[in-house]
Amino acid sequence: MSPADSTEQSTTDVTREFREARDFLVAHREDYETAYRDFRWPHFDRFNWARDWFDALAVEQPEVAALTIVEEDGEVNSRTYAEMAERSRQVAGWLTQAGLQPGDRVLVVLGNTVPLWETMLGCIRAGAVMIPATTLLTDADLADRIERGGVRAVVTSSADTGRYAGIADHCIRVAVGEPVPNWLVYDDSAQYEGPVPEVDTAANDSLLLYFTSGTTSQPKLVEHTQVSYPVGHLSTMYWIGLQPGDVHLNVSSPGWAKHSWSNVFAPWNAGATVFLYNYTRFDAEKMLRVLQTYGVTTFCAPPTVWRMLIQADLSAVKVQIRECISAGEPLNPEVIEQVRNAWGITIRDGYGQTETTAQIGNTPGQEVKLGSMGRPLPGYTIALIDPSTDEISDDGEISIELAPAPVPLMRGYRDARELTDDVMRGGHYHTGDVASRDEDGYITYVGRSDDVFKASDYRISPFELESVLIEHPAVAEAAVVPSPDPVRLAVPKAYVVLAAGHEPSRELAGEILQFCRDHLAPYKRIRRIEFADLPKTISGKIRRVELREDEAAKVDSGQTTQHAYDEADFKEG
Known part of the structure; x- marks a missing residue:
């Protein structure tokens, strides 16, 4: 041959x-x-x-x-x-x-x-x-x-x-x-x-x-x-x-x-x-x-x-x-x-x-x-x-x-x-x-190891909270990151991109926070929200690390932004 x-x-x-x-x-x-x-x-x-x-x-x-x-x-x-x-x-x-x-x-x-x-x-x-x-x-x-x-x-x-x-x-x-x-x-x-x-x-x-x-x-x-x-x-x-x-x-x-x-x-x-x-x-x-x-x-x-x-x-x-x-x-x-x-x-x-x-x-x-x-x-x-x-x-x-x-x-x-x-x-x-x-062998994503954080000693998965946020008809995209808090170490904060036909407002922020309150366990409650564009890589993935750093800097300096709200801004329903 x-x-x-x-x-x-x-x-x-x-x-x-x-x-x-x-x-x-x-x-x-x-x-x-x-x-x-x-x-x-x-x-x-x-x-x-x-x-x-x-x-x-x-x-x-x-x-x-x-x-x-x-x-x-x-x-x-x-x-x-x-x-x-x-x-x-x-x-x-x-x-x-x-x-x-x-x-x-x-x-x-x-x-x-x-x-x-x-x-x-x-x-x-x-x-x-x-x-x-x-x-x-x-x-x-x-x-x-x-x-x-x-x-x-x-x-x-x-x-x-x-x-x-x-x-x-x-x-x-x-x-x-x-x-x-x-x-x-x-x-x-x-x-x-x-x-x-x-x-x-x-x-x-x-x-x-x-x-x-x-x-x-x-x-x-x-x-x-x-x-x-x-x-x-x-x-x-x-x-x-x-x-x-x-x-x-x-x-x-x-x-x-x-x-x-x-x-x-x-x-x-x-x-x-x-x-x-x-x-x-x-x-x-x-x-x-x-x-x-x-x-x-x-x-x-x-x-x-x-x-x-x-x-x-x-x-x-x-x-x-x-x-x-x-x-x-x-x-x-x-x-x-x-x-x-x-x-x-x-x-x-x-x-x-x-x-x-x-x-x-x-x-x-x-x-x-x-x-x-x-x-x-x-x-x-x-x-x-x-x-x-x-x-x-x-x-x-x-x-x-x-x-x-x-x-x-x-x-x-x-x-x-x-x-x-x-x-x-x-x-x-x-x-x-x-x-x-789970018991059937199905695997559920929690998050990047760098993205998962603790609030009041509870482990928080950003994805789980984001999945609830996006069920609200006004929310097109969302990213959840820890916001430093003197009592709880950190609380979940949501950065939200609104769907077409919706504009940022105090009323809408309150409505979305209430929606999350109704659909999440108390320890997972989103306590802060901001309407803003999400930073992304050129491949389209959300850069949560950038949001985390920006949020920590804002809290440290006491800086506030126009479309940012805290649950303390609203009376409990």
Whole structure:
């Protein structure tokens, strides 16, 4: 047997093993007990997802749409699996010809355009290491990513190339769009007819470097391998409930891990169509029309989008959606109820991190307990560890058992050995999130360990209080933080963003405080409220750490703001 034949045989074996794992989960999509008990991660010495999996799909279903993007003006851009495979080969060869080598790091800063997916597949083929980044980064952020990421190549839109002057001169620079002096023109890759690199990457070779969104600290650099995301997102595919032939719409911005989760690996593992509605400003009515017009079957959106959607008339649209998913932050039960009443579909919540794939989720066909994230997903063993005793209990920090470590777990934080050792201590990967587990094994999110606080010696979960707040019709979003108090140490204070049609007032503050008083135990009572915008990361997560610091400073200085109220301002009813 020639070396080429040996490689071909090896590729066939790898493809078969991956398919068996994929097909097992698809076959048991509504049989959680069997899927969780019997699923085993496939293990490979060598693996290249573009060659070993995507190419196989391109041969089997060449005419199926791999990617469809609908623009606001109605323009539709679509690529079949065969077209996407061919374009990614051209991109891989073209970049290699330009000097890209296996292991080189490529900063990819693009919006939801076809070249984003072509570039990602091309980089995988070429053995390059991708650093996806959002177009919302500041110039300082870009410089930090290029320096700390050790970037060798940059792929970005022609309109943004000026931002790289002086910080990417050493890089291979690719402009998507109009020609730019001293930059390669991405469209030229379509004329490439040279050799195609098919790099035989080791399973443990680096594939992705993700900068975390940094809600409490400087962004960390999360390192994933050729298998941890491509293979690991079989768990995400199972949680979403994806099947071959599905049309999957996920609302997520490029550059964040969730975009790779649900706009690349999970749907393409399933052989589904990645569907995008490319809007500049979210409009609930337009999104609902798109869901109806294009036959979307599976839909995933963050809680912020779901909260905006329920302010529209959901019952007025006839959707073909089979699965509704929420991720990013815990979803409030009130939103789940409204969608269920309108569409007869239960939104299923789930949990994961940039450092992993989906770890915990409410899976298809299973009972959904409102407020719960669900149960551990196939391939994960989850322990809740009491932070004060390090004992496993029904309440504690969400942690993943490392004996053995599951395939989807990151390799570690790049260039931060001490930080990696800390989160991997004691035979577990520690997520930094706190939860509780009930007698049926369902896990309910409590909050970031940094966000949970004590008031009068009681532990307070901000999320639990925020879930009650958002049930009030005037509340669109809320964040609860501790407000220093001389008697109770701290009391819960709510920062509230009002829904459309409502204005800040003393009367409304009193009404919301009374509503919370009626729906919360006395020790959880929200005692202060302020109408204000919520600080967020560029990925949309609330920066409670900033609110905590601001609140402590205001209390310390005696500062008051126009739309801030204390329960002492109101007479007890």
